[in-house]
Amino acid sequence: MRYAIVTETYPPEINGVALTVQAKEQGLRLRGHDVELIRPRQSRGQKGVAHELLVPGLPIPGYPSMRFGLPALRTLRRHWEAQRPDAIYIATEGPLGWSALRTARKLGIAVSTGFHTRFDEYTRDYGVGFLQPLALGWMRRFHNASDATLVPTCELADFLRGERFSDVVHQPRAVDTRRFEPARRSTELRSSWGLGEHDLAVVYLGRIAAEKNLPLAIRAFREIAKQRPDAKFVWVGEGPELAGIRAENPDFVYCGLRRDEDLAAHFASTDLFLFPSHSETFGNVTLEAMASGVATVAFDYGAAKEHLVDGEHGAAIAGEDDDAFVAAALRIAGDDALRRAMGIAAREAVSKLRPAQVSADFDELLRRIARDRSARHAQPTPA
Template structure:
């Protein structure tokens, strides 16, 4: 089969959407399919790769370091007339994604879309609450033009269906348990953080931005630090809030962006992961922490609702219960043996989340919509 994937973000950009799209692309190629990747050019020396297409990109407001693609409908129509995909997967709802939707529909190519980001919730986080219903309507209109909208959790599928989204399909996420592994724990790295073997390393991994609810992570750490003076707070990531947080909290350890094996070492070298975000559609870092054997405190939605069992793998807190979040962080900071046992149980819980199975499921969705389209064309020709 020949598939096209259209995305406005892709590695080396570091975010959940970019990394997820790359894994989906690799999964399809690994299954023997021909995959065309359409994405914005990230820099002058950027290359499309075999069978790929680069489009014009523009920096995304409020998201330094990320770009969105300008519309390319005419170019895509020409390319897809020359070499027609059996199905198209559109990962992002930006201008490039909308133009790809128009091009595919004009040519009768079936489309699946990915629901990766709650842009409607972001409106509140960035001080624009009146735009929240408009953002939701915009996303619903986009996704309802596709034959399948892929979501990472059953909870999100039910929520979107209740909001009028059609053809919502649950596609689970996976984690590379060979990379994210407790064996990656690095005593030399912990020593650079100023920590001994029995000291407490608390970690946050993710974009340092308003939508991540980071004030709660800081309050939770300060509360547990009063109980565990040996605790240090390690921050992995970058973002627009970093300078202000760093100025107010100079004792935190700021590690910047980490990728690949380095990220795995940072995760496995920690003892407790605090993830207070309320804006995720999934939260890949939750299952990465679990695979690394690190007990986690997170709100009970997204990946935490799907995989994190309260009291077994860490703490899954009722949404918006800030006191419960802080209390759980404090309790786990004091219970060393229990916390380590939770980390080991978390590792076991996610070992079945295999990338190969996600690739197979993704392939089945795309092949299914391609088959339905071909079947419909045959019936139309015979009518």
């Protein structure tokens, strides 16, 4: 089969969407398919490699290292008329994603979309909550124009169906347990943070941005530090809130962006992961922490709701109870034996998640929508 994947973020950019898209692409290739990646150039003069079409883009405000794709209707139409894919997957709802969706409809090509980010929830985090219904309506219009909308959790699938999203398909995610594993724990790395073997490394790993509710993680750590003076708060990642947090908290350890095995070593070398976001669609980092054998405190959304059992692998806090989040972090930080047992159980829980099965399910969905569209003899849909 010939597939096209359209995305406005991709490694070396580090975020959950970019890494999920890369895993989908690689999984399809391993299954023997011809996969073309369509994305914005990440730097001036960048040349596309084989099976890659690069289009113009602009920096995302607040994230100069990331770009969104500009509309590319003509480029995509010419390209897909010359090299027609059997099915298209669109990972992002930006201008490039909208162009790809409109072009696919015009050409009668089967197309699925991925619902990766609750942009409607982000409106609250950035002080424009009154726009939430408009944002949700905008996303519904986009995804309902596709043949299927992929979501990573049953909770999100139920929510979208209740909001009149059509053709919602739940497809679980997996985690690379060969990369993220407790054996990558490094005494040398911990020593560079000023920590000994029995000291406490609390970690936040992810995008450092307003929608992540990071003041709560800081509040929880400050309470931990009162009972554990040997604790350090390790931050891995970048984002628009980093400078302010760093200025106000110079005692934290800031590691910047980390990738691949280096990222895995940073996770495995910590003891407690605080993930305070209220608005996660999934949260790959939750699975990565669990695979690394790190007890996790998170709210009961996304990956935490699907995989993290409260009291066994860490804490999954119901609702948006910030006080309960802090209390759980304190309890787990203060009990070394409990925390280690939770890490072992978390690793065991995600060891059964198989990336190969996720790729097979994704492949079958693309095959199905291609077969269905062909069987209907669908005509191109007006823009």
